[in-house]
Amino acid sequence: MLRVMTGMVKTDVHDHHLFKIRMRELESLLNALGYRVIERVVQVREKESVDFVFGKGKVDEIREKVKKLNPDLFVIYNNITSKQKWNLERALGVEVADRYDVTLMIFREAASDILSKLQIELASLEKLFPYVKLSASIKYKKMRAGFRGGGEYAYHKQIRALQKRIKILRDKIERLSQQRELEILKRLGDGASIVVLTGYYNAGKTSIFNALTGLEKPVSDRPFTTLSSKYAGIRGENIYLVDTIGFVMDLDPKLIASFKLNLLDIKYSSKQILVLDVSDREELLKIKLIESMRILRDLGKGEDSILVAANKADLVDEPDLRRRVDFIRDILGDSVPIIPVSAMKGTGLRELVDALVRELEIMR
Structure with missing residues (x-):
């Protein structure tokens, strides 16, 4: 190890x-x-x-x-x-x-599709580029033998190669973004609503996604099992549910921006289901809630468009669950629906869908 x-x-x-x-x-x-x-x-x-x-x-x-x-x-x-x-x-x-x-x-270990790999490669190269530029500059300046010597030529060649690859990746992702945007707009044009599952990794987003859609996306204790958004209809409803990438503490805005296609899903979503692990210690629950809301606000979403799925409710007793729900409500306010659920046990999911449908009807 x-x-x-x-x-x-x-x-x-x-x-x-x-x-x-x-x-x-x-x-x-x-x-x-x-x-x-x-x-x-x-x-x-x-x-x-x-x-x-x-x-x-x-x-x-x-x-x-x-x-x-x-x-x-x-x-x-x-x-x-x-x-x-x-x-x-x-x-x-x-x-x-x-x-x-x-x-x-x-991310690199979890990526399984071409789109995720492209976005991760771009994010990696954009992070790496200033370091390569600095280190190559220092190295080749020491080696340089006169004006436009071999060291300087190699330095510029390396930088140009990186710049070229970054441009190729950006262009590919931009084309895919335009294609994805057209697909989203078509769904909306057909009268469907788009709802995204958001929240910290390992909160149970994919488990809820599977339970509501009948699909069997891989679920793992490893972080970031979901990197590329997956659309599926909620059974019996004209709603597309989207499972999105999980959050981490102090998630860098530049990293969020790198996953441009995931941002489109959130941008066009009517509602966001914020999945919280209600079995977390209250201090950790508070941190994750505040961080999640910070990220969502950075993406242009707020309390007026979210519902909270207080997941893993089966892991806490009833009095503790009520206290934690009240704790979440104290932070978000009374207007945000909070529905205790257990994706593993299947409890609370019907109530979650009913609350979601009511919220969407209010918006129409």
């Missing part, structure tokens, strides 16, 4: 607990990739170091840990710049990645 060290620069001095939840989520993603976390480093700073993320003293400390533990990878929770990555890799002598990279690694 590959070995990984994790790190974070915590800039909120008043955060005594949330950062631990963030780190645990990062480490669970790494575990899913087959890494074993062997060390965790957290530094509290007013702001990240421009050059190394961590302060110089902490970098020296991490270097000693790397020498002693010999990890395969050092992953930082903070999103890092190309300059920071370059400097850290030179200083530590180990490959350095950030949370964005880890998410892309998970």
Whole structure:
């Protein structure tokens, strides 16, 4: 099993607990990739170091840990710049990645269709390009032998090749986006409504999708089993249900934007079913709810268009379930329908569909 060290620069001095939840989520993603976390480093700073993320003293400390533990990878929770990555890799002598990279690694493993693979490749290259440009520039400037020497030629050739591939991918995805948009508009023109399932990974979105549509999409404990949107009709209703990619904590807006075709589904949806794992600890439930709403608002959706499916209701007792539903309502307000369901047991699903139909009728 590959070995990984994790790190974070915590800039909120008043955060005594949330950062631990963030780190645990990062480490669970790494575990899913087959890494074993062997060390965790957290530094509290007013702001990240421009050059190394961590302060110089902490970098020296991490270097000693790397020498002693010999990890395969050092992953930082903070999103890092190309300059920071370059400097850290030179200083530590180990490959350095950030949370964005880890998410892309998970996506890459989960991708099974051409469309997902195209979007992931584009997101990866757009993330990689500034780093390659920086590292190639430094490397070839040292090698350059006079004006337009071999080093400079190789540098420009590498950059042009990357730019060309990025353009090809963008053009392909744009054509597919236009095709997808026409398909969506045709469905809407036929009088159907589009409803998307959203929420954190492993909340049970795909299980609910299968239960409501009669399909058997793969369900897994691994994160991001669903990368490409899947349309299917809800039995007995003129509603297309769409299973979409799951959220993670602090999901980078650039990464969301990379999945342009998934955004179209949300853009044209009349309603969004926000699936929450109601068996989560209340603190974690609150974090996931607030983060999910932040992402949905960034995508132009809000409380006026969502329903909440409080999934895994069978895993909590009745008084606890009522308290958690009230807890969700306190955050979202009384106007948002909250329906306790269990995708595994099949309970509450009819109530969810009935609530959805009522909400859609109000919109017409």
